[in-house]
Amino acid sequence: MTWNWQNKNWPQFIYNEDDFKEYELKFFENAGVLYGSLQHVDEGEQEALKVNLISDEAYKTSEIEGEILNRDSIHSSIRRQLGLQVDHRRVQPAEQGIAEMMVDLYRNYKTPLDQNGLCLWHKMLTNGRRDLQDIGRYRTHDDPMQIVSGPIGRSIIHFEAPPSKDVSKQMTNYINWFNSTNKGNANELPLLIRSAIAHIYFESIHPFEDGNGRIGRAISEKSLSQSLGKPTLIALSHTIQDHKKDYYEALEKNNRDLKISDWIAYFCEMVLKAQSFTQKTINFVIEKGKFYKRFEDQINERQAKVIERIFQEGIKGFDGGLSAKNYQTISGAPSATATRDLTRLVEIGAFTKTGELKGTRYHLNFKA
Numbered sequence: 001m002t003w004n005w006q007n008k009n010w011p012q013f014i015y016n017e018d019d020f021k022e023y024e025l026k027f028f029e030n031a032g033v034l035y036g037s038l039q040h041v042d043e044g045e046q047e048a049l050k051v052n053l054i055s056d057e058a059y060k061t062s063e064i065e066g067e068i069l070n071r072d073s074i075h076s077s078i079r080r081q082l083g084l085q086v087d088h089r090r091v092q093p094a095e096q097g098i099a100e101m102m103v104d105l106y107r108n109y110k111t112p113l114d115q116n117g118l119c120l121w122h123k124m125l126t127n128g129r130r131d132l133q134d135i136g137r138y139r140t141h142d143d144p145m146q147i148v149s150g151p152i153g154r155s156i157i158h159f160e161a162p163p164s165k166d167v168s169k170q171m172t173n174y175i176n177w178f179n180s181t182n183k184g185n186a187n188e189l190p191l192l193i194r195s196a197i198a199h200i201y202f203e204s205i206h207p208f209e210d211g212n213g214r215i216g217r218a219i220s221e222k223s224l225s226q227s228l229g230k231p232t233l234i235a236l237s238h239t240i241q242d243h244k245k246d247y248y249e250a251l252e253k254n255n256r257d258l259k260i261s262d263w264i265a266y267f268c269e270m271v272l273k274a275q276s277f278t279q280k281t282i283n284f285v286i287e288k289g290k291f292y293k294r295f296e297d298q299i300n301e302r303q304a305k306v307i308e309r310i311f312q313e314g315i316k317g318f319d320g321g322l323s324a325k326n327y328q329t330i331s332g333a334p335s336a337t338a339t340r341d342l343t344r345l346v347e348i349g350a351f352t353k354t355g356e357l358k359g360t361r362y363h364l365n366f367k368a
Contacts, residue, residue: 004255005162005204011173013197014259017190023268024190030275031228037282045285047084052314053233053278054078057221058102061214061237062094064244069095078103093128098214100124105218106233109225112179115171118207118215125211132209138167139209147206158248159255161206170205177201178219183227191227195220196267200254224271235281239274277315284315287366295350302331303341307350310364321354321361 004010038046055075062069070092077099079086091099101124111117123136134140145161162170178198181189189197199220206212217237224232240247246266254263288311299307309330310317327338342362345351351362 002256003160003204004258005170007258009258011177011201011204012258013201015193015261015264017193019261020190020193020264020268023192023265023272026272027192027268027275030272030279031232034275034279034282035230037279037286040286041282042289045289049282049285050233051075051078051082051084053235053281054102054106055099056235057237058098060235060241061217062098064217064237064241064247065213067094069098074099097124097127100127101214101218105222106231109222109231112182113175113219113222115175118171118175121215121218122208122211125214129210134209138171138207139164141209145206158252159204159206161204167205167207171207174201174205178223182223183229191224192268192271193264194227195223195271196264197260198223199267200251200260200263203251204255220267233278234271234274235277236271236274239270239277243270243273280315291350291364291366295348298348299345299350300341302333302337303345303350306330306341307364317364321363322351323361327362 038049041049052075055071055078058074058078059069059071073089073091073095076086076089077091077096081099081103101121104121104124108117119136119138126132126135129135139145141164144163146157147159148155148157150156177187179185180187181194183191199216202216202219203212208215217240221232221234221236224234247270250263250266254260291307296304306322306327310322324335324338324342327333327342328335331338331341333341342351342353345362346353349365352365354361354363
């Protein structure tokens with residue numbers, strides 16, 4: 001079987017720029033609305049929003065690879081690195097490492113890509129690992145770098161990357177390509193096309209023993225930020241995780257030859273969905289501010305505690321709504337008190353109520 005990197009014209013990917021102009025226009029339109037919306041969020045909330053978005057991306061990019069980390073530890077580590085107030089929780093190496101990489105991506109998106117930076121990201125990601133031969137450097141093992149699935153003896157090879165002996169040369173070419181296609185350079189590429197190619201090109205080389213997916217997605221976000229001239233803070237990994245099967249299918253479908261129009265179209269759709277999710281998150285923060293202005297003088301300490309807990313769930317809220325039992329658990333109130341509190345929240349318009357008896361659920365009311 002022939003892979004894309006074995007093609008004599010590698011890495012001259014084939015696509016038509018005109019096919020993606022509408023995506024590009026939509027991206028910039030969305031970006032303008034997104035940053036305009038941020039102006040309606042006060043400075044403190046902007047800081048919290050930034051930390052939450054970075055934390056969620058760190059958590060989700062790890063989840064894509066099947067690594068479930070402690071979300072609160074990631075959040076705490078990111079706050080610490082940004083110089084914000086934190087608790088004194090002990091953060092495990094894996095959470096510390098992904099947090100460091102994402103903060104470095106946020107702070108240093110402008111810097112050109114280089115081998116030292118990529119290897120530093122790998123060292124951060126593999127913090128605490130003892131099962132890898134090559135940490136903070138390109139892979140050196142003689143065995144083929146393959147992506148496989150299925151039981152031993154009946155495994156399916158989804159992709160095989162270039163041998164380790166070729167990785168250094170391949171990555172030198174990759175880094176030169178990435179930096180030369182940045183905004184303002186002679187080989188400048190449209191924003192979304194550059195980011196899409198940056199990802200599939202990197203994944204095709206698969207230069208590290210582990211962590212290639214997380215680093216590849218970080219490079220795509222770096223590419224978008226460079227072209228925008230500011231950190232994108234879009235929920236790219238969050239969106240990919242929600243459509244993980246499609247993501248891996250799109251990569252596999254485009255790893256055998258150099259025609260990658262399908263991949264670019266898929267990637268553009270993911271980026272636009274990621275922008276949409278981030279916009280909804282910002283709108284949620286704006287509505288949260290309005291909500292408290294309307295009701296903060298009408299709610300007691302127990303109610304305030306529960307409402308804040310609901311807000312912590314983000315735009316998806318409590319799955320299926322808040323039950324009276326949920327309210328008791330969060331507030332510590334006995335049954336009768338919880339019933340009075342919930343009834344009052346509905347009366348003032350802070351909550352809406354659905355269902356009956358044990359099926360009764362309560363939801364924040366942003367339309368009051």
